Amino acid sequence: MPAADIEVRDASAEQAGTIIRGYCALYDSPTIIGGEYTEKIARGAFSKTIATGDVVALLAHDWGRVLGRQAAGSLRLKDTPIGLSFELDVDASTPSGQEALGTVRSRAVKGCSFGFRVLWHDWSDDDEMPLRIIREIELYEISLLANPAYEATSAWISSRSVAETNSQAALRRIREAQLRRGIA
Template sequence: METRDAPAEQAGSTIRGYCALYSVPTTIGGEFIETIAPGAFTKTIATGDVLALLAHDWGRVLARQSAGTLRLKDTALGLAFELDADVSTPSGQEALGTVRQRAVKGCSFGFRVLWDDWSDDGPIPTRTIREIELHEISLLANPAYESTSAWVSSRAKTNNAAALQRIREKQRARGILR
């Protein structure tokens, strides 16, 4: 039987996803509807030093922007992230395990609003956030923004030279490769 999964010691330890999507209305605590405007994170990801945490717990740091282990990208869809979980730490192992099994599949973020607009035109107030000072992103089982996502990358982080060698040997044996 052949499989395409990398061995556990070589499996990707990169978690990817979207910690916020733009222009998606979300009801916050039944009190108001919140929407994040495109580009709300642009300044802060260029100048900040954002952390990746488990469940907003500052004692469970997974990655850091200034260390290069957390990469944030402002896309047309929203704020995308990649974090390199360290499997030598309990928090890194927990993050990979719970995201891989889909127990944790969403995100949240800790922030301060720098610019927003409010409207009372609907049945409940509406808030549009235009600029955010981002402090942290978090992997969560039950995020307020249900449209967020997190998944473990299926790409192996290391080149599997032994497997490639076996494939080449089989190709040579069949006369495909000389």
């Protein structure tokens, strides 16, 4: 039998479908920054930047431990009424990917943070502590973190369904067969 006709069913494809999901920021959720002031992020503060940006996902703000990238399609960001949600396809063949999956799965890492530049904000001194409301953010990165400033953020493991993983594998095999035949 020619090698091109051999088909293989591999259970490891299910492992490759692991993603981390969560919220890297919640709207209107107050947090105290450095004991100096309270900060809130207004609804829609991330809208422009996620539509035009190239945000990366990191482990603990470390640019040497890149987990995914918006432009590559491995990081998907969505501006929801609750906050900024994310889906991150994790490459378990990399040390950083293995660490991210392990620490999120064990709940040692269960929150997120983000690296940003404020484009528009308001201040109020009506309460006992000054309040900063961030209205527009230029987002550079999101990070999986053990101790985020915004404690209400979240990260959890979610596996793609077996049907989705199998259909992706089937499409890949079809494309490979087309390429062998010169059909592209």
